[in-house]
Amino acid sequence: MKISREEVEYVAMLARLELTAQETEDYTGNLNSILEYAGILEKLDTSEVLPTAHAVPLHNVMREDVVKSSMDAAKVLANAPDVENGFFKVPKIV
Amino acid sequence: MSVNDYEMVCGVEVHAELATKTKIFCSCTTEFGGEQNTHVCPVCSGLPGVLPVLNREVVNLAIKAGLALNCEIADYSKFDRKNYYYPDLPKNYQTSQFDLPICKAGWLEIMVDEEKKRIGITRAHMEEDAGKLVHSGETITSSMESFVDYNRTGVPLLEIVSEPDMRSIPEVIAYLEQLVEILEYTEVSDCKLEQGSVRFDVNVSIRPKGSSEFGIRSEIKNLNSYSSVRRCLEYEIERQAKILDEGERVIQETRTWDEGKGITLSLRSKEEAHDYRYFPEPDLVPLVIDREWVERISQTLPELPVARRARFQSLGLSEYDAKVLTDSKDLADFFDQALIEYKDAKVLANWVMGDFSRILNAQQCAVGDSPITPLQLAELLKLIEKGTISGKIAKSVIEDMYTTGKDAGTIIKEKGLAQISDEGALSGIIDGVLAANPQSVEDYRAGKERALGFLVGQIMKATKGQANPGKVNQLLKGKLS
Helix, strand or coil, X not given: CCCCHHHHHHHHHHXXXXXXXXXXXXXXXXXXXXXXXXXXXXXXXXXXXXXXXXXXXXXXXXXXXXXXXXXXXXXXXXXCCCEECCEEEEECCC | CCHHHEEEEEEEEEEEECCCCECCCCCCECCCCCCCCCCCCCCCCCCCCCCCCEEHXXXXXXXXXHHHCCCEECCEECCEEEECCCCCCCCCEEEECCCCCCEEEEEEEEEECCEEEEEEEEEEEEEECCCEEEECCCCHHHCCEEEEEHHHCCCEEEEEXXXXXXXXXXXXXXXXXXXXXXXXHCCCXXXXXXXXXXXXXXXXXXXXXXXCCCCXXXXXXXXXXXXXXXXXXXXXXXXXXXXXXXXXXXXXXXXXXXXXXXXXXXXXXXXXXXXXXXXXXXXXXXXXXXXXXXXXXXXXXXXXXXXXXXXXXXXXXXXHHHHHHHHCHHHHXXXXXXXXXXXXXXXXXXXXXXXXHHHHHHCCCCHHHCCCCHHHHHXXXXXXXXXXXXXXXXXXHHHHHHHHCCCHHHHHHHHCCCCEXXXXXXXXXXXXXXXXXXXXHHHHHCCCCHHHHHHHHHHHHHCCCCECHHHHHHHHHHHHX
């Protein structure tokens, strides 16, 4: 598997990361070596292994539908870059 | 070509908030209308290091909806992360279901212009709702800034996706109404459209009539009333027809509906990329749904509207009456409860849809809050049947029942409204009326049938309407012959 510069730029855009040309270059190399390393797994014979959707051998972990108190609104907003009237304030969306 | 030369193809996604007390992955309340950002905790605000735990009731309600929509319920289901950036989504991903939804391959039957049509339901899956955005401008595209309230973040949703099976606006509306009615009947969602607890996304394209290929569709998101859906589709079909007529191509995109201007607007931006990079949610373990669980939920399913209408018609009600009674679950429940005590379905239906509904509407009282109980209405109708009061007197008794909350029997006793059926008593009154109106007696005997009506009227007047009309007729004719 080989990841291209364009793919790195695309993933950076999706993740809202602004990369310099040098960084794009570096990440392309780094990601490729990670993928290459993970590629070792492809050599395993998995023909006898059932597909798995989850790594933890548990299922049906649920809670009852009972209300508990929420967090104090001041705490909820404590890390907000901008607040107005109890709302998080965000810049123009579209 | 004119709009009429095209055929529309439409599929819809319906997001219904499930009627749980708490959010899907945390114990914050789902109550509507709290102060902004007061129903928020570390889990639903996506703080680092927290772990979601699935609300069992969400799964119960999803299974219930799936069964009511004729879906297959999965043996094995899981959650996935749908990644995108939007300020109403504090985690930058929505926990949803991708390839293993809890329900799939269902259908609903709709009726348009007397014709039955089956609309396929591709799937229904569980997911979390996003927060609420308030825009500073009139619309999202004209706003310079937005305000976010995360109270709704994490409220459980069931997203129900239809097949692109609808070919006209009436079909779309019929499907949506039918679907909402089922969700309401099964109490899966409170279906308060005005509070946004059910929202519609429509996918629509057009193609020349007779063509079997699909056109390019646009998706209009977040409609919250049937009238918006209707108007939006009317606009969108015309917009697309114009583009095709000019030899251009429709762009596949998401659009927003501007209710005030009655137009759809593109929500496209260079930032938008529909690449959600779904992957299995590592923080939630899969669901294994055994058949006993499904069976247990199936036992709690109420009779659905379509079946109820059929049953009401089998009791002798017209299709129209059956429809009116079942349009509201509360009214149909009221009817069914009264029916246990009073067996004449036709008479009962007339009273429930007639005087009972008229009084409630006039007083703007919901069926559930009615001071008149089903048992009390049944008792009133039995008193008419027994001849204790006439139907006419009963109309004033039911008014008193509403205002006082008293039983019909009590009101009749207190006001002395009981019908006079005693032959001796009636005979005396009739003799008096005959003696006072010799001319009418003569006219009747001379063959003027109308004179009889006048005499009956006089007798009813003399008894303040309390004379038993059947008895009066019988006795009067006897005396005049």
